[in-house]
Amino acid sequence: MNVCDVLIKQLADAGVRHVFGVPGDSINSFTDAIRRQDKIRFIHVNHEETGAFAASAQAKLTGTLGVCVGTSGPGGIHLLNGLYDAKCDHAPVLAITGQVETRRLGSDYQQEIDLCRLFDDVAIYNQMIVNPEQMPYVGERAIHAALEGRGVAHLNLPLDISTQKVPHPKAWKIPFQLRRGGIPDAATVHVAANLINRKYKIAILAGIGCYGAEDKVFALAEMLGAPIIHALRAKELFPESHPYSIGGIGNLGAKSSVKVLGACDLLLLIGTDFPYDDFLPKGIPTVQIDISAAQIGKRHTVDVGLTGDTGNVLDALIPFLRVKKSCGFLKFAQAESRQWQTEIQKQTMPTRGMIKPQQLAHLAGVAAPDDTIFVCDTGEVTAWAARHLPIRQGQRFTVSGLLASMAFGLPAAIGAKFAYPDRHIVALVGDGGFSMLMTDFATAVRYRLPMTIIVFNNRKLGMIQIEQESRGMPDYQTENYNPDFAEFAKLCGGDGLSISNPEELPGALAEAYNSPVPFVLNVQIDPQDIPVPPKVTVKQIIYYGVARIKEMLDARK
Ligand SMILES: Cc1ncc(C[n+]2csc(CCOP(=O)(O)OP(=O)(O)O)c2C)c(N)n1
Ligand SMILES: [Mg+2]
Numbered sequence: 001m002n003v004c005d006v007l008i009k010q011l012a013d014a015g016v017r018h019v020f021g022v023p024g025d026s027i028n029s030f031t032d033a034i035r036r037q038d039k040i041r042f043i044h045v046n047h048e049e050t051g052a053f054a055a056s057a058q059a060k061l062t063g064t065l066g067v068c069v070g071t072s073g074p075g076g077i078h079l080l081n082g083l084y085d086a087k088c089d090h091a092p093v094l095a096i097t098g099q100v101e102t103r104r105l106g107s108d109y110q111q112e113i114d115l116c117r118l119f120d121d122v123a124i125y126n127q128m129i130v131n132p133e134q135m136p137y138v139g140e141r142a143i144h145a146a147l148e149g150r151g152v153a154h155l156n157l158p159l160d161i162s163t164q165k166v167p168h169p170k171a172w173k174i175p176f177q178l179r180r181g182g183i184p185d186a187a188t189v190h191v192a193a194n195l196i197n198r199k200y201k202i203a204i205l206a207g208i209g210c211y212g213a214e215d216k217v218f219a220l221a222e223m224l225g226a227p228i229i230h231a232l233r234a235k236e237l238f239p240e241s242h243p244y245s246i247g248g249i250g251n252l253g254a255k256s257s258v259k260v261l262g263a264c265d266l267l268l269l270i271g272t273d274f275p276y277d278d279f280l281p282k283g284i285p286t287v288q289i290d291i292s293a294a295q296i297g298k299r300h301t302v303d304v305g306l307t308g309d310t311g312n313v314l315d316a317l318i319p320f321l322r323v324k325k326s327c328g329f330l331k332f333a334q335a336e337s338r339q340w341q342t343e344i345q346k347q348t349m350p351t352r353g354m355i356k357p358q359q360l361a362h363l364a365g366v367a368a369p370d371d372t373i374f375v376c377d378t379g380e381v382t383a384w385a386a387r388h389l390p391i392r393q394g395q396r397f398t399v400s401g402l403l404a405s406m407a408f409g410l411p412a413a414i415g416a417k418f419a420y421p422d423r424h425i426v427a428l429v430g431d432g433g434f435s436m437l438m439t440d441f442a443t444a445v446r447y448r449l450p451m452t453i454i455v456f457n458n459r460k461l462g463m464i465q466i467e468q469e470s471r472g473m474p475d476y477q478t479e480n481y482n483p484d485f486a487e488f489a490k491l492c493g494g495d496g497l498s499i500s501n502p503e504e505l506p507g508a509l510a511e512a513y514n515s516p517v518p519f520v521l522n523v524q525i526d527p528q529d530i531p532v533p534p535k536v537t538v539k540q541i542i543y544y545g546v547a548r549i550k551e552m553l554d555a556r557k
Contacts, residue, residue: 371422
């Protein structure tokens with residue numbers, strides 16, 4: 001077995017079934033080793049960034065290792081954005097890159113880029129293999145580091161080393177068991193319980209770290225009469241249809257959350273890395289639960305930190321909590337939530353004869369089959385999905401959370417479809433985000449991956465227009481020059497439909513969701529609709545007015 005054979009065997013043993021990338025140059029022996037076995041498939045994408053995003057999305061959805069590959073130099077460089085997506089969202093991904101022959105190292109040879117140096121910031125394990133005897137040891141370390149550290153590992157394989165025989169392929173076997181389910185010590189649990197037992201207006205901010213423990217979080221909420229606010233990626237866990245779930249947080253979130261966080265007397269952060277601390281209440285006791293001690297107090301001053309798997313921590317904590325008899329705070333939160341839901345439902349009514357993005361997001365969710373996995377791109381489209389896409393129990397949702405990268409949607413749909421071939425996949429994307437990696441729609445066709453890509457087509461970088469105008473700048477360079485995305489889909493061998501009339505929407509969604517081939521539903525939406533944040537400052541309103549005046553004056557010139 002050569003270095004690549006050993007590595008691939010290790011990946012297969014770790015449960016990896018797909019490696020995404022572009023073959024060629026210094027990774028030919030790696031792809032050849034994949035060809036010679038049958039556990040792992042090589043998925044040939046058109047752009048390495050697609051491969052990295054697909055691996056990241058798989059890792060986020062499954063919790064298992066995602067793998068992507070790029071050749072020395074340009075191929076490796078293209079992986080970076082998807083790798084940062086994995087790093088930021090704590091997803092285990094292994095990147096394998098090629099390198100020039102070791103005798104060429106340091107000579108500025110063609111495609112010689114110091115990828116270990118380049119990946120230094122993104123990777124928690126980052127190693128060039130310069131001697132076949134490093135295997136299988138470094139292969140195992142890389143896999144374990146990514147899984148245990150929930151981040152990116154990188155192995156850089158010089159061409160000459162990749163084909164060399166590994167003298168002792170079985171010599172190393174690191175006894176490895178993922179550290180799952182640590183529990184905090186009893187004394188800390190008591191301190192947390194005492195604090196929580198003294199408060200009657202408790203708000204829970206829950207993140208994706210609650211995955212698998214949603215029922216326990218709901219049970220906790222019921223005991224404490226505490227409303228649950230969710231961070232964006234936890235939208236799949238805490239649907240607003242549940243009486244304790246009162247909406248999202250942040251600029252894309254709900255007004256009810258702002259009100260509740262403004263009135264609570266204790267904040268309980270559970271499995272969340274929500275970054276916008278402006279939305280978190282200051283000066284009240286805060287208890288945080290997180291699987292990683294390094295996350296405790298990262299975003300907010302915390303009085304008690306409980307480190308461990310959410311489910312285990314709640315099992316340890318709940319027996320010490322008193323059931324709250326008064327539910328005034330919960331009732332207040334639920335009333336605020338109902339009011340917000342009524343407000344946003346009104347926004348889904350078509351006006352001016354055009355399709356509203358709110359209406360599109362709403363109906364896209366209502367019409368989606370029960371097994372749907374939604375993936376979402378970055379832009380105003382994220383706000384429409386966050387607020388208006390109804391997610392039912394059993395459906396899934398993911399997004400480029402902390403990195404908030406455009407172009408994630410289509411690659412994530414590809415990664416999701418490979419991981420869950422029997423489920424429906426629906427990507428909600430902006431026209432700008434889709435344009436970035438739309439070449440890989442052909443990859444979905446090539447691998448026969450039925451999926452629906454819904455383009456929220458406002459012919460512009462809508463989110464950037466809002467950013468500019470809310471800072472007093474006139475709208476500048478935000479228009480997109482788009483081809484007809486539905487025709488593009490057909491040219492790729494898939495199917496597509498362009499619509500602009502609200503009445504066409506239900507029929508078009510049904511056609512898209514039932515398509516046996518990848519489908520682009522290109523929806524011309526009303527570009528005037530903008531997602532208004534739940535907290536708007538007077539300064540922003542004034543700036544917005546100034547920007548509109550500047551735009552009018554510019555138009556007259
Ligand atoms: C890779 C990348 N480049 C730039 C940005 C900054 N950015 C955030 S949203 C956005 C506009 C997105 O436009 P579009 O995809 O059309 O979605 P819309 O906002 O119109 O719904 C831009 C440029 C980003 N988040 N990611
Ligand atoms: Mg757009």
